[in-house]
Amino acid sequence: MKEANSGDASTTPCISINGTPLDWSGRLSSHVDFHKDEILPLLQGRFLGYGIHGGVYETTCNGVQLAWKRKFCRYRIGDRERREIEIIKRLDHRHIIQLVGTYTHGPFLGLLMWPVATCDLATFIxxxxxxRRMDGAELNKDLHAGFFSVADSSDEGSMRAARLVALGIYSHLTVAEVIRMTAARLEHALGCMASAIAYLHYSGIKHKDLKPSNVLLSHNGLWVTDFGTATDFSILSRSTTESGERGTPKYFAPEVAAFAPSGRSADIFSLGCIFLEIFTLCIGYSLEETQRLRVHHDKSFQSNLDRILEWFNFGRISQREPSDSHLLGLVRCMIDRNPANRPTAQLVEEKLELIGGLCNTAESAPFFGSCCSTPMLAEQPAQAILPPDHSLLKREMTISIGNTYLIRPPRLNTYVFFIIQSIPDIIAEVHIFLFNG
Known part of the structure; x- marks a missing residue:
């Protein structure tokens, strides 16, 4: 989305979506304060879902479908609403929802956003x-001729089938092929989400409520949405916050649950939880089996970390190829109890690309969609690998092995471990891959 003219962000005359100009208000302004007696120039379409403050509906402007979100703000727009608007306005990334226009109408604040998604990631999961829970006999039937006849017997099945077709999972495939394509689409989401969060963090913004329902999907894209709890670090004197909205308890980082100061690494923990849900499902575990890892306390990830790590260390984790072991190692780092030990979003994106190279697949980037064939990292300023004076090269350096853990049954003798170097300014990372022949 690009502004057609310069000027104040709240009164920009017109914007365009993929080259289509959108004067949604008819007043050549992206923001309008309507009188309470005025009729809004918007027609309410189909219901899209529930937001934190109410329903989200579809509307259309100049042939472009938009999501129409309304918030009840009593008698004025509050700080939270202004913050969400200002944050979204200055974001420009292929995996971040775009703000088309805003308005006030009596006690309501309206937001028009693009694109309109088919569903959210939670629903797709x-x-x-x-x-996966369908009877095995159904897996051999053609989706169009067999599955739809089964799906039509219940509203749930019919809706799920139609949704997958809308997402590009074609109806002529067998159910087994549909499962494979759906799992591949979920794995592509890993890199797309990492790219979006890397961009947010690079822009000085912490999302604070990362969860599958805040990730939207359509047949040709993925978008992170809902910035109502986001924090803009670019206007703060430090990069940690101590209070305010905290997000969703299931995906809380430990420091957030403890009401301790939290920074960008809290987003990494939440992202790691999403990765874990997706990965375990893709390798064959059911949601019920994964939920059994979170049976204690409030059933959140952070309050069940000991049980989850025990599963990492001693569980008989089903793995398809060597890359699975390394992806699990990355997830383990992302959900580390200590925020300082978690990787940055940029590093997560880089590691996904590296791990993807180990996959026995024809795809060049199995953890990224075709939209991310050119990494966002290339758009960021390059960082120097060595200090200008190269003085560190004259110092002695030691390398040791740390945090070794078993990830598969002992008889297979497969371990993952991390390399620790005494002068990280010289070697940023060391990757060693061991395979059992």
Whole structure:
């Protein structure tokens, strides 16, 4: 989305979506304060879902479908609403929702956003789990001729089938092929989400409420949305916050749950939890099996970390190829209890690309969609690898092995471990891959 003219962000005359100009208000302004007696120039379409403050509906402007979100703000727009608007306005990334226009109308604040998604990631995850739980006999039937006849017998099945078709999972495939394509689409989401969060963090913004329902999907894209709890670090004197909205308890980082100061690494923990849900489902576990790792306390990830790590260390984790072991190692780092030990979003993106190179697949980037064939990292300023004076090269350096853990049954003798170097300014990372022949 690009502004057609310069000027104040709240009164920009017009914007365009993929080359289509959108004067949604008819007043050549992206923001309008309507009188309470005025009729809004918007027609309410189909219901898209529930937001934190109410329903989200579809509307259309100049042939472009938009998501129409309304918030009840009593008698004025509050700081939270202004913050969300200002944050979204200055973001420009292929995996971040775009703000088309805003308005006030009596006690309501309206936001028009693009694109309109087919569903959110939470729903898509449940769809794959539902397909996996189908009777084995159904897996051999053609989706169009067989599955739809089964799906039509219940509203749930019909809706799930139609949703997958809308997402580009074609109806002529067998159910087994649909499961494979759905799992591949979920794995592509890993890199797309990492790219979005790397961009947010690079822009000085912490999301603070990362969860599958805040990730939207359509047949040709993925977008992170809902910035109502986001923090803009670019206007703060430090990069940690101590209070305010905290997000969703299931995906809280330990420091957030403890009401301690938290920074960008809290987003990494939440992202790691999402990665864990997706990965375990893709390698064959059901949602019910994954949920059994979170049976204690409030059933959040952070309050069940000991149980989850025990599963990492001693569980008989089903793995398809060597890359699975390394992806699990990355997830383990992302959900580390200590925020300082978690990787940055940029490093997560880089590691996903590296791990993807180990996959026995024809795809060049199995953890990224075709939209991310050119990494966002290339758009960021390059960083120097060595200090200008190269003085560190004259110092002695030691390398040791740390945090070794078993990830598969002992008889297979497969371990993952991390390299620790005494002068990290010289070697940023060391990757060693061991394979059992």
């Amino acid at each position: 449940e769809d794959l789990d539902w397909f």
